[in-house]
Amino acid sequence: MPQDLFQAPDYYLLDELLTEEHKLVRDAAREWVKREVSPIIEEYAQKAEFPTQIINGLAEIGAFGPYIPVEYGGAGLDQVSYGLIMQEIERGDSGVRSTASVQSSLVMYPIWKFGSEDQRQKYLPKLASGEYMGCFGLTEPDFGSNPGGMVTNFKDKGDYYLLNGAKMWISNAPFADIAVVWAKNEEGRIHGLIVERGMEGFSTPETHNKWSLRASATGELIFDNVKVPKENLLPGKSGLGAPLLCLDSARYGIAWGAIGAAMDCYDTALRYSQERIQFDKPIGAFQLQQKKLAEMITEITKAQLLTWRLGVLRNDNRATSAQISMAKRNNVDMALKIARDARQMLGGMGITGEYPIMRHMMNLESVVTYEGTHDIHLLITGMDVTGLNAFK
Numbered sequence: 001m002p003q004d005l006f007q008a009p010d011y012y013l014l015d016e017l018l019t020e021e022h023k024l025v026r027d028a029a030r031e032w033v034k035r036e037v038s039p040i041i042e043e044y045a046q047k048a049e050f051p052t053q054i055i056n057g058l059a060e061i062g063a064f065g066p067y068i069p070v071e072y073g074g075a076g077l078d079q080v081s082y083g084l085i086m087q088e089i090e091r092g093d094s095g096v097r098s099t100a101s102v103q104s105s106l107v108m109y110p111i112w113k114f115g116s117e118d119q120r121q122k123y124l125p126k127l128a129s130g131e132y133m134g135c136f137g138l139t140e141p142d143f144g145s146n147p148g149g150m151v152t153n154f155k156d157k158g159d160y161y162l163l164n165g166a167k168m169w170i171s172n173a174p175f176a177d178i179a180v181v182w183a184k185n186e187e188g189r190i191h192g193l194i195v196e197r198g199m200e201g202f203s204t205p206e207t208h209n210k211w212s213l214r215a216s217a218t219g220e221l222i223f224d225n226v227k228v229p230k231e232n233l234l235p236g237k238s239g240l241g242a243p244l245l246c247l248d249s250a251r252y253g254i255a256w257g258a259i260g261a262a263m264d265c266y267d268t269a270l271r272y273s274q275e276r277i278q279f280d281k282p283i284g285a286f287q288l289q290q291k292k293l294a295e296m297i298t299e300i301t302k303a304q305l306l307t308w309r310l311g312v313l314r315n316d317n318r319a320t321s322a323q324i325s326m327a328k329r330n331n332v333d334m335a336l337k338i339a340r341d342a343r344q345m346l347g348g349m350g351i352t353g354e355y356p357i358m359r360h361m362m363n364l365e366s367v368v369t370y371e372g373t374h375d376i377h378l379l380i381t382g383m384d385v386t387g388l389n390a391f392k
């Protein structure tokens, strides 16, 4: 990829809504992405590999547990800082942001919120530093949008729990040291269990041939009579509401992340439109190209406002799950549309790895599906405003 010349659009002077700490955190993440992610990410996406050498850097910019208290190794930041870090990382690549989101909101968050004090002390500092990497197992081959139907289960064997089942589409699975796994007990109640690599009967085969999120490792989790120590059950919360709370936190991060991908596509297309000459003029001088750019910056600005407000509500513990659904759905859809238009603006160059747009576009095809599909989030909004459930 050519030199990363990214300049963040801020059409409505939204920096004025940020505190000095927000800007410091964001700028540090932005500089780190330019320095450590942009130069290598295309190569890793092409070879379908997660660049493990950036794990330490991710930990240093606070991407692992941004809002987890400092006493557990987290960065102790607020929700807006968390969002800004996700925005900057996804500006580099959605796959890298996925790794950070899973680590923070789907592994550290449940251990922090639902774990015992021993579990917090044992795992959180190592997850914050990147010494341990984690994954989150909810989706199963036959239960995606409807995770409550899961069949993965554990039985109480006196000294330990015996875990059986399989999870699919699990980010970070191939290299994770621990997995937070959601499974049903003998009464059919969902609980979270911490499963460690090396436990007998636990394997994590990688999923190959993805056209999307190629720089993020995805795999299965297979449990074949795994003996899980009793102290590895998360004691603080059970039922489907527990994993859904984790997803709220991750989806909120995705809403910010998608803005990052959209900003990168817009910025790339804007610069290209000023440099590329056709019919003796820069293509940016043609109305059809200006329409695309004008609509892009309008949609980015709307998403920035929506998401900043959501961050403020989350800081006050007032954001609802349905509000998070709206932001996730809106922003990922917005980013995907911008990526498609930006790709067209670059003509043939738009399909190459010389520019980041096609990679963003393909990545966003996963982001629009995982953590609740585009349609599922629409149903959540529909149910919220009507009070009527259209899922079943």
Ligand SMILES: Cc1cc2nc3c(=O)[nH]c(=O)nc-3n(C[C@H](O)[C@H](O)[C@H](O)COP(=O)(O)OP(=O)(O)OC[C@H]3O[C@@H](n4cnc5c(N)ncnc54)[C@H](O)[C@@H]3O)c2cc1C
Residues within 6 Å of the ligand: 102, 135, 136, 137, 138, 139, 143, 144, 145, 146, 168, 169, 170, 171, 172, 213, 218, 366, 369, 370, 371, 372, 373, 374, 375, 376, 379, 390, 391, 392
């Ligand atoms: C790259 C990647 C990484 C992922 N990482 C993780 C992870 O780390 N951990 C994890 O647990 N999961 C992960 N997932 C799984 C992801 O969350 C699921 O793919 C997603 O929830 C959708 O489930 P599904 O693929 O089974 O689709 P399905 O649920 O089979 O849905 C298929 C289609 O049917 C539609 N649909 C379903 N139900 C309804 C309904 N009631 N009304 C209308 N339409 C409906 C959906 O919107 C979709 O369009 C990942 C997925 C991908 C692609």
